[in-house]
């Protein structure tokens with residue numbers, strides 16, 4: 001017991017210094033105490049910088065060292081590696097001690113053979129007389145047995161907690177975070193057996209990508225005795241991914257040292273996918289995000305979670321056609337190539353899965369028969385496999401497909417399947433919502449009874465149309481249509497009949513309207529038409545047309561209805577520049593119409609009203625004039641410049657109204673065209689001209705040919721060639737005695753029958769003359785397409801001939817064109833000698849105009865013909 005080292009301690013015990021009274025008794029007592037300590041406790045002494053100065057027998061025995069081995073060695077010799085200097089625990093201890101404060105606690109130390117020695121220790125600093133730190137004395141007892149017992153108890157505890165049958169995976173590590181135990185649940189989940197991973201660190205093993213900060217946090221939580229939660233994508237042995245929740249529970253001994261961690265790992269893949277995708281998706285849905293954007297978000301999330309996947313979502317419309325909704329990682333042209341594809345039994349993965357209503361896995365696009373027609377779209381993009389899952393609505397319809405493309409030949413794994421399970425539900429929801437939204441849209445913007453746009457849609461569309469009209473400086477008309485006697489119908493015949501009548505009215509209004517026209521129902525029996533590119537005249541025509549359509553007898557149930565309406569018209573921009581104003585004014589005009597006369601229409605502006613009424617009156621008069629053959633034909637002579645001979649006459653329609661007097665064809669011809677009378681008028685002119693020719697012939701009056709003007713609309717009559725042939729036969733005229741004057745406008749209205757009619761007429765031997773040549777679009781391409789034998793230089797060029805060089809150049813050009821195409825060129829509107837001289841110089845063949853004669857009634861023409869010779873001589877026509 002009294003060995004050199006121990007005596008060294010006894011020689012200079014701190015105790016003596018603290019209790020020194022100098023008495024022999026006191027010293028003896030202290031020596032007794034020290035002996036007792038020396039026998040029962042382990043004692044060691046260190047220099048202030050942590051070097052062993054000595055140790056007693058108990059200490060040396062416990063650690064298995066000889067005194068020579070220990071003296072002069074650092075304190076670390078007996079410390080576990082983790083406590084070595086440089087590590088904070090060791091540094092902290094010595095910092096405390098060097099500051100002169102004692103330390104007590106349970107510490108782990110290591111014996112010479114590596115065995116852990118647990119000490120209940122007190123380190124006490126000792127000082128010299130001046131208070132200088134002299135040494136550190138450690139007095140401890142070996143509590144290894146107790147600690148071992150406690151640790152095995154805690155081990156039993158967690159083993160009993162960690163039942164192998166639990167579905168959750170359990171990992172137990174030692175205090176150094178090394179795996180010492182895993183349960184069967186762990187092996188099932190991750191595929192590793194304990195012997196493969198013993199000693200590995202669980203986080204590095206399962207969550208290799210985790211950030212260092214997370215690991216640090218886990219360690220400090222555990223050291224502080226707090227459980228730590230971690231939600232991460234983990235990897236199993238075979239590379240499978242799961243979303244796991246890991247709760248790391250620290251197990252500390254009674255002294256607060258971490259001895260184990262017990263981690264419970266639960267698969268939360270589904271929950272996490274829901275959280276990431278569903279929550280985001282539902283949030284987007286709640287925010288009314290457009291479906292395409294939601295689909296895009298889903299694809300992006302999927303690709304973030306599963307970077308090896310290229311995803312795409314297609315919708316399927318009611319005709320079974322597929323439309324690209326989202327494919328954020330695929331080029332635009334890929335989606336375009338698939339757009340409109342019809343689903344079918346062999347239409348790639350998506351078309352086929354939509355067709356079958358079941359998933360389609362194609363592990364090799366290159367060779368799979370389903371992909372024969374589409375492989376060339378996918379392969380160049382490096383897409384080698386494709387798995388498509390139908391998106392099925394709650395009603396059981398396939399509304400879309402969700403595809404995973406892979407860059408390698410493979411099939412989906414469990415994780416992918418779970419991912420898609422979550423996504424297709426959301427997609428179905430989003431697509432159904434979209435359909436519902438469209439339905440709501442329809443309910444919100446369309447009138448359920450007539451299916452016409454309701455007030456709000458009508459106003460919105462009208463605003464757009466008005467903006468367009470303002471931009472293009474084109475007119476626009478608003479017609480406010482209010483059915484007459486509708487209340488009466490409703491009250492006497494009931495609402496069902498009333499509804500039917502409204503539907504009929506809606507159909508009538510829509511009849512013959514252009515696609516750009518907007519028709520809506522405001523309320524009750526009020527309808528509105530917004531007509532772009534429609535001026536006052538045109539609006540009046542349409543109002544009339546509406547009346548005609550409505551007035552056709554319609555059977556509803558047992559009753560035949562003849563409807564009528566009062567129509568108010570306002571015009572953009574004259575009556576207003578926004579739809580509210582235009583609508584209000586059309587409404588006012590409608591009341592006007594209703595008050596004045598049932599079944600009529602009225603313009604908002606007085607001036608328009610007057611013009612419209614006048615036009616209406618004129619139209620009625622013209623209709624009557626044509627029916628009652630009140631029109632006359634005048635004839636204007638045409639003279640050949642070469643010899644002064646009569647070339648022919650142009651027949652020009654004249655209308656003398658008993659009250660209004662002489663009405664110019666410039667006015668009534670367009671009117672006849674607008675109100676559908678031009679066909680009748682043209683036929684009358686043809687017949688009258690032929691009759692006159694026959695009459696002249698029978699009286700020996702030489703008029704070689706009559707030229708009749710026909711409007712483009714006249715050629716819509718497919719019977720025209722036959723009618724002409726009949727007329728020629730009836731009046732025994734040769735075809736050369738009739739010329740038809742046409743304008744290039746005949747080609748502009750796009751009527752398919754026109755060219756055929758013209759050819760047929762030409763084939764009869766009737767010649768065609770191109771009227772008003774040089775105006776309009778002119779002209780060479782039209783000349784090639786129309787088989788004309790005569791050109792009529794427009795009178796506007798003749799008028800300007802003397803003073804305008806361009807006009808002269810143009811007339812020159814026309815005569816050259818005529819010559820080269822071997823056409824007779826007629827100059828019309830020749831009013832004076834100067835014009836005549838110029839035309840003669842340029843080589844014109846035929847002239848017509850006031851210089852020779854105004855258009856004349858037949859008897860006057862005959863008189864003119866008889867007396868023309870002196871006139872011609874005075875003009876020196878035919879004298880060269």
Ligand code: C2E
Pocket residue numbers: 636651652653664665666669682685709710711741771772795828829830831848849850851855
């Ligand atoms: P247009 O076919 O170019 O007819 C020539 C017009 O020029 C005639 O006017 C004629 O009176 C006028 N005119 C003749 N010589 C002179 C002149 O020296 N100076 C001036 N300033 N004018 C002259 P009108 O008879 O008023 O006819 C106007 C237009 O009405 C015609 O132009 C023609 O396009 C159309 N039209 C006339 N009759 C008919 C018809 O029976 N059927 C069709 N479809 N259109 C007709």
Ligand code: CA
Pocket residue numbers: 650709741771
């Ligand atoms: Ca003419």
Ligand code: CA
Pocket residue numbers: 771772792794795828
């Ligand atoms: Ca003309």
